[in-house]
Amino acid sequence: MTDVIIIGGGPAGSTLGCYLSQAGISNMIIEKANHPRDHVGESLVTNTTRIFNEIGFTETMEREGFVHKYGAAWHAPYGRSVVSIVFNEFPVEGVNQPYSYHIDRRKFDLCLLKHAEKLGSQVVQGVNVTQALFEDGRACGVRVRIGDQEVDLRCKIVVDASGRDTFLGRHLKLKEKDPLFNQYAIHAWYKHVDRDDETGDYIHIYFLPIKRGWVWQIPITEEITSIGVVMEKRDVKDALQDIEAFFDAQIQTSKNLARAMRNAVRINEFTTEADYSYSMKKVTGDGFLLVGDSARFVDPIFSSGISIALHSAKFAAEQIVHALEINDFREEVFQPYADKLSRGVEIWYEFIRLYYKLPHTFTYFIQVPKYRMQVFRLLQGEVFDRSEAPVLDAMRKYIEAVENSEDHIFKSGLTDVPIDEITNLVVES
Template sequence: MPTLFGVPEEFDVIVIGGGPAGATTAGLLAKRGHQVLVLDKERFPRYHVGESLIPAFMRPMEELGITERMDARGFERKYGGTLVWGNKQVPWNFSFIEGGAYEYAYHTRRADMDSMILDRARELGAYIIEDATVKEPIEENGRVTGVRYTLRGVDGSYEARAKLVVDASGQSRLLSRRYSEVTWHEELRNVAVWTYFDNCERLDGDEYTNILIEGLDNGWFWAIPIDKGTISVGYVTRSSHVGKDGESLQELFASEVERSTKLKKMLAGANQAAGWRTARDWSYTSERFHGDGWVCVGDSAAFVDPLFSTGVALATLAGSVLSKIIDQVMAHPGIEQEALTRYATAYRGFFDEIRSFVERFYDRTKYKEFYYSLAQEMVDPEHEREPSGDFVQLISGLSGKHPMLNLHLDDLIADAAVPAQA
């Protein structure tokens, strides 16, 4: 079996995928002194949708030590959002400062941001191999003990071994597809079509950096300011609404723009600056988040409709939590299954909370006060804060009391340290 120059064959952890979830997990593990290998099939920077972020993303980025780099790279700060949503499609907005510790997040070109996180993992000591396609896991006695992978332009394959393998392969789901079924969320079986525009008008005043979410009768638009004149614009609708009367997705996009209000004004003098991209049926949950020798993080575990731009924040938060869990597992191997189960339970609960809210938010017959109350019911049943603040906290991904943000393994470690009775 060939080897790569300067790259070991044995690791503490192998991470499949160098996107935000994988790079965060790997970087924070390397920061804790573990030997980590990241394999990604692409060469960074590479394109990815999901350019608008929420404040929960800032927490793992602080741990990685790269928040200041985002301003240095010119990423646009995002202080809140503007919605045309609910009964009679009345405009309203929110500010992140109402929701907790972080008053802003960012809009970014994902190619730049994802490269920044992966580069930071490299700086922290992780081995990063790009153009590497994982073909299959290596199993010994039913346990995943490594992976077999190929390199672009090279005949044959390589092997790497590890104490634990992390599936951060996104919607490819390289391990979870093999070891787990997936549940599709019927209420969110949607299709999206998107492109990019230059020379766009921006929202007015304090809303200048806001994401625009504009609801219509059969779907909704996002408009994300990537920089001063370019915006990402996408239309999301039920899969069942697509193809009626022989209308293409691009034609549907154009006809729905004409029905919009704020978006139509933003695009009045704009020109399309890119081709079209589409995605469909993407809200799902893997039935298993971990198994013997492997664990999922990010989109390989679950993904929810992009209405509130939660994907990257959920992925990096999970990566942060998982790095802490794995760090303890490396020191106390006997707690592995219980520790990963605790992680999976909390992660699934965190995801389900946001998914449930998104599903109910899709009822556009209500007023904003209903959505505020709905958020309060979910994250603040004791009514300790104002409903509007609870709404912002929820869509910021910062439900502070949630077990996902407060996972501890002290009891498992203590139990593992107690000698078995004779």
């Protein structure tokens, strides 16, 4: 019997497979698609490289020629002003290179799954998990569909890494829609985007002159650039009859973006992503854990998703190793994992909320010498210790001062995102 069955062979599932195999634990990854398959999420924050180093995957990233990501640039909604940073100004512990990566997800996810297989995971593709099996309230396996047949596979621990499909969360009715964010994204790949010579390999974020609206520009190859428009769902509802016209109209609202896109030619269909922010009542139970997007999804403004997916896999592996050592698979044993994950995601969530409350706060604080390194650490994905991020308290105070003033220059930029009372939003554990 396999020790661990992992539902889903995306970045979270494959990384978990790598860590478990390194620890000598038998594991099977069951993926419903046949890789390569399309996926959104193409820019990696710095601390993902530390995970690649740990699982011996950095060499593959280099060999496969993924675009090196040295920095990030944020463009103001009006005019041409830009704030940019080079991540290596504050190198991250355990990362010995001045860049992370932008990725073609078809290629990246396939390489990572193959890497997991190479390290020892049993990988099954094109097989859908249809049910989780429970015995005396404890997860003990999965049911899969192979052709016309259903087959039961048993194990000691089940891990849900099914991404935004949230397989277990839906089946166990754990999923809670995010009460604040209801964003909608439309994206496609383009050729002939006019990338600036110096910052062409950065991620570029263009703030749109509409509340909670922004656009990503991510280089996928020398020629191909991913462009994605993100807005509140209520602002796009009439636009979907003519996505192209809507997309182009948004691009024209930002001078810098319009300039970058003036010769651009779209090379694939538009893809849309909706309702993507949620949390779970809990992320562990007797015999099971949720990792990556299946556990929680927060807004992608700071490209946090894959970093969280990889780190949740690492933290889950640590707890699984322990559970197998003591032969105890009760929810309590997995609790340290739930706590660690919750701490990290909540910091991202706080940062994101402060950003959406008043986007200017973020570009202001990154330029304040006292806080610059702390903002960098957040942007690099180093989010697992709240005591190292007092900048979040300073941002909150700053926003409150703007709110309470009569005529602050940035008062009109405030949105209706509440920044206090976050207790009811913490992942329950």
